[in-house]
Amino acid sequence: MKILELWHHKRTRQRLFQCAVVLILLVVVGSLSYNTWTNLKSRGIQSGFDFLMENSGFDIGEHFLISFDSSDHYWWAFLAGLLNTLKVSMVGLICSSLLGLMVGMGRTSHQTLIRWCSRAYVECLRNVPLLLQLLMWYVLLIEYLPSSETPYSWFNAILLSQEGLALPQLMWSSNSSNDFLDMQLLWSWPIRDIYGIHSDLNLSPEFISLTFALILYTSAFIAEIVRAGIESVPKGQIEAAQSIGLNDFQINRFVVLPQAAQLIRPPLTNQYLNLIKNSSLAVAVGYPDVVSIANTALNQTGRALECISILMAIYLSLSLLVSWGMNQFKDASSIAIEKDKERLERSRLDPQGTGARHA
Amino acid sequence: MKIYLTYLISKFFDALKSSHGNLICPLTMFLVLILSLPNNALAGKTLDAIKQRDQVVCGVNTGLAGFGAADSQGKWTGLDIDICKAIASAVLGNAEKVKFIPLSAPQRFTALQSGEIDILSRNTTFSLTRDASLGLHQTAVTFYDGQGFMVPVKSNIKSAKQLKGASVCVQSGTTTEKNLTDFSKANKLDIKPIVFEKLEAANAAYFLGRCKAYTTDASGLASIRSKEAKEPKEHLILPDLISKEPLGPMVRRGDDEWLAISKWVIYGLIEAEEYQINSKNIENLKTQSTDPVVMRLIGKSEDMGKLLGLDREWLSRAVSQVGNYAEIFDRNVGEKTPLNLKRGLNALWSQGGLQYAMPIR
Numbered sequence: 277m278k279i280l281e282l283w284h285h286k287r288t289r290q291r292l293f294q295c296a297v298v299l300i301l302l303v304v305v306g307s308l309s310y311n312t313w314t315n316l317k318s319r320g321i322q323s324g325f326d327f328l329m330e331n332s333g334f335d336i337g338e339h340f341l342i343s344f345d346s347s348d349h350y351w352w353a354f355l356a357g358l359l360n361t362l363k364v365s366m367v368g369l370i371c372s373s374l375l376g377l378m379v380g381m382g383r384t385s386h387q388t389l390i391r392w393c394s395r396a397y398v399e400c401l402r403n404v405p406l407l408l409q410l411l412m413w414y415v416l417l418i419e420y421l422p423s424s425e426t427p428y429s430w431f432n433a434i435l436l437s438q439e440g441l442a443l444p445q446l447m448w449s450s451n452s453s454n455d456f457l458d459m460q461l462l463w464s465w466p467i468r469d470i471y472g473i474h475s476d477l478n479l480s481p482e483f484i485s486l487t488f489a490l491i492l493y494t495s496a497f498i499a500e501i502v503r504a505g506i507e508s509v510p511k512g513q514i515e516a517a518q519s520i521g522l523n524d525f526q527i528n529r530f531v532v533l534p535q536a537a538q539l540i541r542p543p544l545t546n547q548y549l550n551l552i553k554n555s556s557l558a559v560a561v562g563y564p565d566v567v568s569i570a571n572t573a574l575n576q577t578g579r580a581l582e583c584i585s586i587l588m589a590i591y592l593s594l595s596l597l598v599s600w601g602m603n604q605f606k607d608a609s610s611i612a613i614e615k616d617k618e619r620l621e622r623s624r625l626d627p628q629g630t631g632a633r634h635a
Numbered sequence: 636m637k638i639y640l641t642y643l644i645s646k647f648f649d650a651l652k653s654s655h656g657n658l659i660c661p662l663t664m665f666l667v668l669i670l671s672l673p674n675n676a677l678a679g680k681t682l683d684a685i686k687q688r689d690q691v692v693c694g695v696n697t698g699l700a701g702f703g704a705a706d707s708q709g710k711w712t713g714l715d716i717d718i719c720k721a722i723a724s725a726v727l728g729n730a731e732k733v734k735f736i737p738l739s740a741p742q743r744f745t746a747l748q749s750g751e752i753d754i755l756s757r758n759t760t761f762s763l764t765r766d767a768s769l770g771l772h773q774t775a776v777t778f779y780d781g782q783g784f785m786v787p788v789k790s791n792i793k794s795a796k797q798l799k800g801a802s803v804c805v806q807s808g809t810t811t812e813k814n815l816t817d818f819s820k821a822n823k824l825d826i827k828p829i830v831f832e833k834l835e836a837a838n839a840a841y842f843l844g845r846c847k848a849y850t851t852d853a854s855g856l857a858s859i860r861s862k863e864a865k866e867p868k869e870h871l872i873l874p875d876l877i878s879k880e881p882l883g884p885m886v887r888r889g890d891d892e893w894l895a896i897s898k899w900v901i902y903g904l905i906e907a908e909e910y911q912i913n914s915k916n917i918e919n920l921k922t923q924s925t926d927p928v929v930m931r932l933i934g935k936s937e938d939m940g941k942l943l944g945l946d947r948e949w950l951s952r953a954v955s956q957v958g959n960y961a962e963i964f965d966r967n968v969g970e971k972t973p974l975n976l977k978r979g980l981n982a983l984w985s986q987g988g989l990q991y992a993m994p995i996r
Contacts, residue, residue: 316770318889319748319770319887319888319889320770320888320889321748321768321769321770322767322768333813333816333817334812334813334816334828335812335815335816335819335826335827335828336828337802337827337828337829337830338827346816346817346820411836414840415839415843418840418843418844418845419843423844438844438845439802471799471800471801472800472801472847474800481845482829559807559830559831559832560831560832560833560836561831561836561840562804562829562830562831562836562837562840564830568807568830568832571741571807571830571832572807572812572830574741575740575741575744575807575809576764576812576813577764577768578744578764578765578768578769580744580745580748
């Protein structure tokens with residue numbers, strides 16, 4: 277009878293159900309992995325992550341922060357790809373936030389022209405699939421740029437051609453190779469010769485079009501989020517701010533945006549995650565992001581499961597990292613407002629301001 | 636297995652209809668499906684499965700003129716396509732009983748490993764890594780190729796060694812990438828590969844001038860030049876070949892009978908050319924020939940098909956419906972086609988080439 281009693285106890289019953297679900301999940305995952313493993317083995321498909329320590333044997337068109345050579349290991353290739361993904365994502369996150377903020381504020385502007393332009397921007401960009409936009413920018417870019425023999429040039433310092441945008445870069449260098457005191461900051465200028473353009477800082481057309489497409493597409497969504505946030509701030513707040521003589525900039529800076537930021541943060545995090553994941557469309561335009569590297573590694577080694585799981589782990593950790601960062605941001609910005617609310621609540625309970633307030 | 640699954644699925648829908656909102660049922664079904672599916676590919680031989688569904692499922696290129704491409708009516712043509720057709724006519728008696736699954740380069744091996752296709756006939760290079768680590772078998776070489784470069788004529792590049800520091804367009808998931816790197820390193824060229832997942836994107840980037848050169852197998856270059864270039868004459872395929880690329884179909888491991896059938900149909904097509912049996916004269920030969928080899932090939936004397944698990948007429952059907960190797964080559968990639976490829980390495984061994992079929996006897 278004891279058992280029946282347990283069954284009638286609501287919380288025990290719930291726990292039993294939870295245990296059952298976990299058990300079923302474990303059985304499913306376990307049998308799937310076992311099946312996969314035995315099947316791979318029985319068909320003579322080699323598996324394991326040992327390939328990461330082997331020489332990659334392929335080249336990567338562009339790398340960021342680190343150098344890469346075909347004699348480097350596979351894991352180094354994955355790292356180079358990851359850094360390329362991060363490069364696109366970081367530039368994308370910052371620029372699309374700024375652009376989205378501007379357009380979003382434009383959406384709530386009092387001036388009809390600005391409002392309509394912002395609206396057209398949002399509707400055009402968010403209603404066309406990103407892949408199409410990306411291919412369009414890429415094809416337009418390489419179609420209309422001149423070849424590397426006749427680049428657009430700005431004092432031979434900035435060169436724009438089908439090879440990309442070559443910029444001068446500030447570098448540490450010294451005349452005698454092992455003297456640190458002799459080091460000085462020098463500009464390294466792009467060089468043109470018969471083989472084309474060589475530069476230490478070169479933004480390839482693939483990078484430019486991918487970043488551009490991601491920024492435009494994501495900023496349209498961010499603009500709508502910003503607009504919703506701004507419109508959620510009660511009109512009374514703005515009127516109150518006006519009545520104490522704040523100008524438009526001050527109203528936005530000190531009254532509207534801090535309150536809107538609260539509401540904007542969670543959907544904004546979503547858009548940031550989308551942008552990072554969308555950067556995997558890079559393979560369509562030949563930008564060597566981490567997916568492109570994984571594709572190549574997968575083909576060279578045949579380790580499909582391993583390469584895909586590495587990719588999944590990378591995107592999962594990136595996304596978790598961004599979510600975590602955005603939560604930290606909440607803690608910093610919302611504390612002041614929480615305190616304000618608390619104070620408001622207290623003053624309502626104790627209108628005279630006697631007693632409860634601590635010195 | 637298939638019947639069992641169909642039964643389960645129909646039961647599943649019945650159950651859904653009768654008890655909406657009952658979650659236990661779909662969950663159990665899901666479990667049953669998951670637990671039973673992975674074993675599916677191992678049960679039964681490929682040949683039995685093909686006979687049962689009355690169709691060969693063949694993985695092909697998404698669009699490489701001359702090798703595997705669908706025309707505007709959705710009809711597939713090409714050398715790789717004809718190999719699949721020949722196998723279908725040998726096995727099922729009808730060259731049209733093939734279902735073509737277009738696959739991108741990174742997809743192809745997984746599709747074959749997972750049992751989605753019976754045979755992969757998609758200008759695939761044979762190599763040690765692929766033979767030894769993918770769980771796949773290489774059958775027989777249908778096309779001897781080598782990796783080359785295509786450049787615009789106006790660039791004045793005459794040799795691959797002039798590609799110093801150049802951006803080169805490549806399709807991902809191919810042996811091409813590695814060959815390019817090896818070549819670049821050996822000659823200190825510092826070539827920058829720009830890797831595209833889709834053939835179409837790589838083509839577009841090259842023809843818009845993003846890359847100084849385009850690299851893939853020389854036959855592929857000829858195909859792309861004839862099909863995609865506005866003016867084929869404005870593009871030059873450089874004479875240097877930087878690798879050996881023996882292309883041919885692949886099959887899954889664990890089914891030796893199917894491997895043998897795939898291999899011997901290809902040998903049969905080459906052997907038919909060697910003994911001058913083609914789709915036009917085969918009916919006459921059936922009644923008039925006295926040559927013992929020819930009689931064996933067309934199934935008039937010994938029954939070679941029986942050893943492969945096929946019937947007596949297997950090869951004669953393939954030749955009469957699809958043609959011998961020479962007919963297949965000339966029709967798809969030969970000198971009268973836009974690709975305009977010479978037989979070269981692909982001529983018979985007796986005519987200075989490399990095509991040497993194992994003897995059918």
